[in-house]
Amino acid sequence: TRGVFGGLFCDFGDSFTVQDKDAKPAKAELLARVEVVQTNSGKALLVRTLEDNPHGLHSGDRVRLRGVQGIGDSVIFTVKAKTPQAFECHNAIFASSITKDSGRVQTLPGATFLEIKEPVVVKYQPLKEALLAPDMVATDFGKLDLNRQITLHACFHHGYRRGQSAGKEEASDAETLFDAAKSFGENVYAFLSARKAKSRFKPDSKLVRAFASSEETQILPIATIMGALAAQEALKAITGVFVPVRQFLYFDALELHELLPQNGDKTLLSAEFKQRLQSMNVFVVGAGAIGCELLKILAALGVSSTSESIGEDRSGKLCVTDMDTVEVSNLSRQMLFTEDDVGKPKATAAVSASQGINPQLQAKAFTKKLAAETEDIFDHKFWQKQSLVLNALDNLEARRYVDQQCVRHGIPLIDSGTLGAKGSTQPCVPRISETYSNGADDAPDKDQIALCTIHSFPTRVEHVVQWAKDIVFQSEFVDKPARVRELAEAAASDAVKTPSMDDEEPAAELLGELRLLVDLKTKAQSADGRAAVLVEWASKLYRDLYIDAVEAIFKQHPLDEVDEDGEKFWSNDRLLPRHLVQVDDLPLFEAFLVSAAMLKARALRVECSEASIESAAAQAAPQRLAALRSNQGRAGPSPESAVTYERVLDTARSLTEVLDVDPQSFEKDDDSNGHVKFITAAGNCRAAVYGISQSDMLEVRRIAGAIVPAMVTTTALVAGLAVLEMLKVVAGANSL
Known part of the structure; x- marks a missing residue:
């Protein structure tokens, strides 16, 4: 430099x-239509993806087609991109075998293309x-x-x-x-x-x-x-x-x-410019990866610091707020923290480390969220004092709130963010640039998944993982135990109803949860007995999710159903499900039994070792799977429709000694709690039903925990750019 x-x-x-030019998974999208076309280089296939799913390919990329009649998975095509939803597939050897000059090629439900990622020299x-x-x-x-x-x-x-x-x-x-x-x-x-x-x-x-x-x-x-x-x-x-x-x-x-x-x-x-930096009041919002990098640079530049020429009375103050605490996983990319800081508030630890870089730094740490409810702390007087605000936030709502305050008080705002190897810095200066909110995208999140896709028509790993987490995990290990806890509180207080009595969940399901508690805490006298009860419960859940649910889908949408346009219902973006017992799924079945049983024991506070459950599952799985196969066409027993919440509450009053439960709260970083293990097993079973690829726990943790890979090089870069823009503002820039 x-x-x-x-x-x-x-x-x-x-x-x-x-080895990998973009560090992204191989592109794969469902196909809407495939047809033979004539090109300058001979016959080719024109492939169209669904309207809302651009293919993202470039000319010269290579792909395989799956689920296209007459094309094996081993045939590799070279891409010529035409539009965001269309591309040509070229393969001279395959083209010579095409008998027709034009026309549509038949595709199976769930037909896709798969990008072949190859090394580049x-x-x-x-x-x-x-x-x-x-x-x-x-x-x-x-x-x-x-x-x-x-x-x-x-x-x-x-x-x-x-x-x-x-x-x-x-x-x-x-x-x-x-x-x-x-x-x-x-x-x-x-x-x-x-x-x-x-x-x-x-x-x-x-x-x-x-x-x-x-x-x-x-x-x-x-x-x-x-x-x-x-x-x-x-x-x-x-x-x-x-x-x-x-x-x-x-x-x-x-x-x-x-x-x-x-x-x-x-x-x-100059000395005069440095004095300007020393006398500034700067507010850093967020003390995570970007916040730490910002604070390092600000401290080293002497921002908000005392000196012989300026004195403490004229020095500014650097304020930092962050409501989180330091975790072990932060240490690899948030460089102001050490192992000694784990468990401490991030803002406090970051200020302390920054003052280690510059002992003259005048700084104050806050551990409060910036929102309407904390405006008694971050009030009008607080905002009026600020010379400039640096955002280091990771969500749109908080960014917009800070932007609103900066606009209201006429304060320059510099916003920064990262997404893996991508990053951005945006200066928002009154009367010079647009505000952050004006430039923020109001469009729906392109990664947001429709509920019908999650419930009935998954096509990707992300769909089955979200189903396992948001529907199955939430229902079985969060909502049901929480309702049992409500029952226990109502029974102890002689209440006539619980807050959830107006919910749509059938009372019979809650009664079933009480009966399971009775079986586990009073009837089963040994660990092996409790393990057997838990495995039996998990086997019934398996049938509900992967056999009866498939039957229900086919009753609603038969194989020969057509839509209003005369197109087959089971085509394009709908993968055809199958009974999980139609494949050799014993390992999947056993993994599901163990993870579900273990997590249920945790949620219901039942003492039962993992070894006991694994032994019970290993012994029971082959026989139970055979029984499921032999009875796969029979619907499971219907819930008791006549059960009322009053009856459930009366039952709970007689069972107060077994109602001590522990509703779970999803935590991705603690493997001992079994959360990611269950979501992996349940998601992989769901994937097998729809012919979707399996995932390991690392991938499931990333998806379920909404983890965005962070790179310290990117955070350093955007922090440097943000402070550079700050220097322009301090120097009196009329344009940025």
Whole structure:
């Protein structure tokens, strides 16, 4: 880095293999239609996906088609993208076997394409050759002028050469740098513009003067940005994931340089500007991954700090709020925290660590949520004091609330966010830019899943996992035990009804839960006896979910049903379910029995060891599965329709000694609670019913826990960009 300029060069050798160019799962979408078409290169298949499901493929990608008549899974096609919902499939050998010239190809229900992700080999030039024939990655689409890019390339090249020849980096005046950049740049320009109209290289004199005047200065946000980019390239080299930079990347904030007072001493950040930073009141909202990076930079810059020149009375105050506590899983990406901080409030621990970086930092930690209910703490007086707000939040509602307060009080807001390797920074400055809420997307979440898809027509792993968590886990281990607890409280207080008596859940189901408690806590006298009861209960649940439920779907939608357009109901985006007993599912069945029985024991506070349940399941599974197969067409027993809540409550009054239960609350990070284990087993059984691929616990934990992979390189990058925008605001920017 040189002042407001940063440069990066990558050489990964003449043959570097990128194992995964985007770190995303292979694309797969359901097909709406497949037809034979004539193209310039011969016959091909035109594949259309469903209207709301763009294929996301690019020309040159390779795919397999599944569920298309006459095409085996081994046939590989090369893609030519046509529209977001259509692409051509080309395979010369397969094309020669197509007998018809055009027309629709029959597809089975649930027909899909599957992207084939293949390694990519990329070639790099060593620095000596790359300097005169550079590949340069654009970082700002407002700064794409070729003369400008080559000028910055030449300035950095001159700085490297001067440092090598002198044994150290010495500052150069603008005139010397301009001549060197012009001489070197002309050769580069001649190469890069060889295919264009003949013209001469014109160095960007303004950029050269700025580069020369700030060579001795390090601007911390610029260093953070370039360090994050370099670290990400190192990760690419180690893992082979993502395509590396080819080969030069330059970044500049010339607009900041033009705002700063020019002192002639090449320090760039004047004493007066530093005093402005020290006297600021900055509010950092969130002390997670981005919040920690922001606080590191702010502390090192001296924001809200005392000094000999400013004194404590004139120093600003840095406020931080976060209602969460530090967890072990935070330590890999939230760098202000250590193992000693686990269990402490994040805001408190982050302030303490920041003051370790800068003991003069004046900071205050809050552990409150920013919302209407805390406006007695974050009141009008509090907001009026703030010079600037930095958002480090992970949800839209909170962001909009902060934006609302900033608009109301005329405070500049800088918002940052990440999503894996993607990140964004948005400055929202009164009377200069749009507000955050104006720019936020109000469209529904594209990943939101329709209820009918979850209940009856799943097509993806995400669908079966959400079904297992939001429907089965919620019903059996949260809602039912919670209603038992309500009954216990009502029975103890002689109440005539419970809060849930007006719900739609049949009273007979609740009566069944009470009977299960009686069997487990009074009739079964041993651990083996309790294990047998739990396994029997789990087997009945299995039948309800995977056999009787399939029967119910086919009664509602027979195999030969057609819709109002005459199309088969079981086609396109509806996978045809099957009885789970139609496949060799003993391992799935046993895994379900064990995980369901264990979790039920936990929810009902029944003492029963995992070993007892595993033994009972292993002994019972083959016989119970055989019984299910032999009776698969018979509906299970119907609930007692005449049962009333009054009868259930009367029953509960006579069973108060067994009503001690523990409704569960989903927790993804504690494997000992059995939550993810059950959702994995239940989801995989559901997947088998619909022919969807199985998942391991790691994948289920990610989906059920809504985990977005966090990368510390991305958080560092967006934090550096956010503080860079802050410096522009402090310097008096009229545009960003």
